[in-house]
Amino acid sequence: MSHLWLGLLSSVVVFVVCFSGAMYSFKTQISELLNYEVVFNQETKQTDWIQPDQIKTNFQQKSQNITNIIYPSDFSRNILVAYHDIEEEFDGHYYIHPSTGEIIGSSSRSTGAFFDLMKSIHKNLLLGKVGNHLVGISILIFVILLISGLVLWFPKNKKQWKQGFKIKWSAKWARVVYDLHNTLGFYTFLLLLFISITGLYVSYAWVKSAVVVSLGGQPVLNASNAEAMKGELSNVFASFLEESMDNQEEKKKEANVSLNTLLKDASQRLPYKGITTIQLPTEDNPLYQITKIKQEGIFSAVVPDHVKYGKDGKFKKLVLFSDQSIADQFMEVSLPLHTGEILGLSGIILYFIVTMIACSLPVTGILIWVKKL
Incomplete structure (x- = not known):
């Protein structure tokens, strides 16, 4: 009943x-x-990828600072570039040809x-x-x-x-x-x-x-239980504090590094084929981050690996999905687990x-x- x-x-x-x-x-x-006509590359012949430094230069000539570059896993798709227009003060995106860098268009x-x-x-x-x-x-x-x-x-x-x-x-x-x-x-x-x-x-x-x-x-902190968990989370807090201080130091630096060099280094650390995202520093996150979406292993699950660099190009951290604890892995992919996107x-x-x-x-x-x- x-x-x-x-x-x-x-x-x-x-x-x-x-x-x-x-x-x-x-x-x-x-x-x-x-x-379809802007997302997918109509000329799927395999050639050389356009390098991220060239993409950055092309957009800077139009007073547009790139914020993200997403390289597809193969030439069947165009490269997605997110940018901030300095003169007009707005955020936008373009799909560009994967080898020539020609702007194809946006998702209109x-x-x-x-x-x-x-x-x-x-x-x-x-x-x-x-x-x-x-x-x-x-x-x-x-x-x-x-x-x-x-x-x-x-x-x-x-x-x-x-x-x-x-x-x-x-x-x-x-x-x-x-x-x-x-x-x-x-x-x-x-x-x-x-x-x-x-x-x-x-x-x-x-x-x-x-x-x-x-x-x-570890339990998720909120206002009601933070005081009770101080002792238990002391190591976690110390690590968080150290990372926060490091980020503050990075914010003081000027970004002056070759994206080509970072991408090459990340490709050596993550030597597999996959969707690659280059994320440039922002006010909130002063690090360069290269994320590679891996579609290998059990059930061909779509899981991310990350490589982080300072503004000077210095390697900071390699975060492999396979090396994380089960709890951290679950937190990393909780949303695609809920939607089914974890399996493509x-x-x-x-x-x-x-x-x-x-x-x-x-x-x-x-x-x-x-x-x-």
Whole structure:
């Protein structure tokens, strides 16, 4: 009975959150498809890559300071360059040819407004902080429903075992609806539970702390528990303080280094093929950072490795995803884990299907309740 009433209580919010999340899934793919002629290189013949120093010079001649350069893994795509226009005081981006540096264009056909709306609905139902709490409570209820639903599904005899794994399409509509609710819920149980928990992780500090601690990491600090954790986190704080002081020293320096040299050094430290991002120093982050997206290993998971340099080009730090603790790895990829992007397009498609099934569970659940009435 509690499964029924909790389901009725959260059904509308769960449906809306799952549906908006499913619609948001293909944001990148749809945007790239609409801007196909600028995102993808029409001349895929392999030649030499244009060097980042040349890109920087080309943009500086137009009073534009580059902030990021993203090199694709192969010549099928153009290079994405983000910049800040000094004269007009605005941020923009261009796609450029990977060998000539010719500006192809920008993503002019935007679906940003639609996907921003889907994202806001997914996070807070367009109700601000009140919506955040409504979504959070509803997802917590959904987690309870998943667990209680599994308990209710669990067969009590051999006949029920056979019925529990399939949908009897030839039966009356009420039986089909019942089978859809139970069978689809069972098959998607683990993935829906994982998506729900990672969604709560992204949204709530206390869930983040619980998950990180369970993986062997340190609790996430907030105003209410910071004092109690001072002793426990002394080493972490000391490391953070040292890094902060180092950053302050870096801010005083003038950026004077060859991007070509940094890219060459990073390629030697990360000797594999992948999407490479060169991030230039900003006011908040005074370091050069080169990130390489690795798509190797188990399930071809998309994971990042980082190399950091000072403004003088001095090597600072190599952060390999494989060397991090499980807790740090989880924090690094928590968002792509929630969206399925961690597994690339195949993961996004899988998550879309599972999320649409999640949309159906409140509907079939209500139909079962109405039939009983």
